[in-house]
Amino acid sequence: MSTDVTDGSGPGIRGDGAVGADNATDRRVRRLLFGCAVITVLTTLAIFFVLIDNAASYFFGAKLTEMLLGASVERTVKFTEFFTGTRWAPDHATPGHGVLPIVFGTLAITVGAAFVSIPIGTATAIYLSEYSSKGVRSKLKPTLEILAGIPTIVYGYFAIAFINPMIVAPIAETVFDINMGRYSLLSGMLVVGIMTIPMVSSISEDAMSAVPDDLRNGAYALGATKFDVSTRIVLPASISGVFASYILAVSRAIGETMAVTLAAGMQPQITANPFAEIMTMTAYMVKMARGTTAVGTVEYQSLFAVGLLLFVMTLSMNLLNDWFKRRFQEEYR
């Protein structure tokens, strides 16, 4: 849509006078709007800069900016301790700087949630795209959209007021004879799983609906049942879109904050017990921000080290998604 009207030459159609003024306005507006678009790029750069700059002071005792001004560099927290240590307590009197427990918390929640959202979301997508009547579909889809529009804090409340005391705790007590607290890994997995169902189902369904009917008819004409058509034709043909929805759901689960904080708690530990309280990376950040953490302390700096790690994890998920979309474009026209 960009047509350059300033190059007009020939009798009487040169850009001058009133037209010239209009064109000057047009160029100014264009530069202004370009500036708006650049703000989005600056946001990304600012995020990168802020995270790296502050994380540097966690590891090296000085911000990047301070280093450039000649501040001395000392190794305050070693990378080996950060990445391999199993005790996370930067705010403790005898601090532990091993990030593994809270990385474990985040990954455990993510994997558990994926076990809920991926099968249920995919099944919902197949039902919506292949089986449901128009009437059912026109009610089910908006209902799932409501599920997607509910704020995460409400899910957190749902976990702490319902899922944990009414579902998880009774199971722990009656089946496993475990007395449980207010928080548990399992309720975190469940609630994040429920939250991410609509992402999987709606993106997968879009991909499945984009499969041309030619292919379905080809299979039906061979005497295939709906089950065959759904699982052998539609699902394979839409697999790249379906996988993209999984990656997005996983990325969302990694960065999820309020629901996991209220559901799974603030106890950094590596445990196989789904009824135990754990801490995710995001929950740690909430804990630090709630406390009176002074700028320049190790606790404050650790916030950004964890934030940087979280950002890198979700960024790599997004890049994986981009790569996946390019690599596995649906073949049909």
Add this chain to the structure above:
Amino acid sequence: MSTEEQSLITTEVQTENTTRTDRPDETVLESRGLDVHYGDERALSDVSIEIPEHKVTAIIGPSGCGKSTFLRSINRMNDQIDACRVDGELYFHGKNVYDDDVDPVALRRKIGQVFQKPNPFPKSVYDNVAYGLRVQGLDDKLDLDDAVERALRGAALWDEVEGKLDSSGLDLSGGQQQRLCIARAIATDPEVILMDEPTSALDPVAASKIEDLIDELVEEYTVVIVTHNMQQAARISDKTAVFLTGGELVEFDDTATIFEDPADDRVEDYITGKFG
């Protein structure tokens, strides 16, 4: 259509017909008073026809006359369309396929279909042909290899794809894709093959290959072909049914009769290009 073309068709019909007259006519498909509605719109009106076994039956007529609807009502692909209602009877070997106890899935395993636009699945050549067999529960590798080769030979495609069975069916040319779809249809060994304008999306060379193939297929299968191309109907079919607007079957007879001496004036007008 010019008179020269007209005479050309006539001669071809005669030569074709001599090859298949020895077989006795045995009815495989028969419709009685078949009506099809899409919502309030009538697509087929009181169609009664007997389609003989091991013959090529062509269905011709102007656009929107219900040719494809008739084809889809044979293997009940119309079931896929919500607003579609079928009245009347359609017998396959004397059994009404619209009876309650008939399973459309089972029916479609007996009656295959080839579509207007080639629609290979986004799978390998091999998996495309094996699809129907796998759906029907065959998973022995050797049996599958065997059946795939037989189907591809039957569809005159084997020599062209022998070395690239693992490449995607979508990498083939349009004509090859359509023959792949034919191979896919015959792999499950149906009795009847329905073809819905199978050459209309192809170039003339590819189309003539499909026509040659139909000529061979009819040795083993019954072929019902919808075509908008009258020369094609004249070249390849034994019987021709003419549908006209409103979904009405106007005339059904030996192809030679239809093209040389149709009983109905409207058919004569349509054949000679005055109508439709």
Add this chain to the structure above:
Amino acid sequence: MSSETDHDLFADVDLGWEHRKNRIFLGIIFAASMFGVVMLALLLFDVATDLYVGLTEYNINLVDFLTRDGSRREELSGFRGAIVASIMLMVLVTFLAFFVGVGSAIYLEEYAPDNRITRLIEANLANLAGVPSIVYGLLGLAAFVNGVGMGPILLAGAIALGLLVMPIIIVSAQEALRAVPDGVRNGSLATGATQWQTIRNVVLPAAMPGIMTGTILALARAIGETAPLIMVGAIFINRMPRGPFDRFSAMPTQIYNWANEPSQHFIHLAATGIVVLLSFLFVMNLIAIYIRHRYETEI
């Protein structure tokens, strides 16, 4: 072949198992589809019963709840300060994100040449939409609260939320602009209008309902966001903010505070707060739907 009778026509095709498989599969995926619906019903039911119990057993008075500010004492605690803070946040977010967001969308859809800078901006937008909201909070904390020394004030929270919803506004505005047919643009350009005159007089008016709808939905997302506000320090403030430079606690952060308290009374205050928050979202969605339907037919 014709010797076959009616009965054994399909005798060689045993489809009993196939159809059973299909029905079992349908049963499973239908149950799975209902899982989300059941969870939504449970969630709403849980909030509703907690509200009811709060109103009856804990004597939460709705009028008091809406007209009092927060308090350490549960029986005196209300939601007014949080509601006012959330409304102020929304107004500020609209000012911060709407013009820049729509401006970016106009540039990308109407002006941008197809070159590497444009592709970079587009790819970056997709990436920004995937950044966890808590990271925007870190940006607000480091750059605005401490970097330029704002302190944990409402404006800092609004900037974090504004940056968070900017990609959402841009993408929905782009869709609205794309929906305007090219014929409209060409008609205007052919009369000798400049690009900007065309956009201002023809394209933007036609796209405005879509842009408004997208913006309202983005604001609905912003009003429920909790994590970025906690990061910029919006917590433990009970009184009503006096302006954009005052400290604050908004609806979601107040709900978080209450939900974290061990006292059951606070839990029911949280449920009451959630009902207020969801009512806001409900009304905003209704407005968006109204605008969409009102103008849908006119274009």
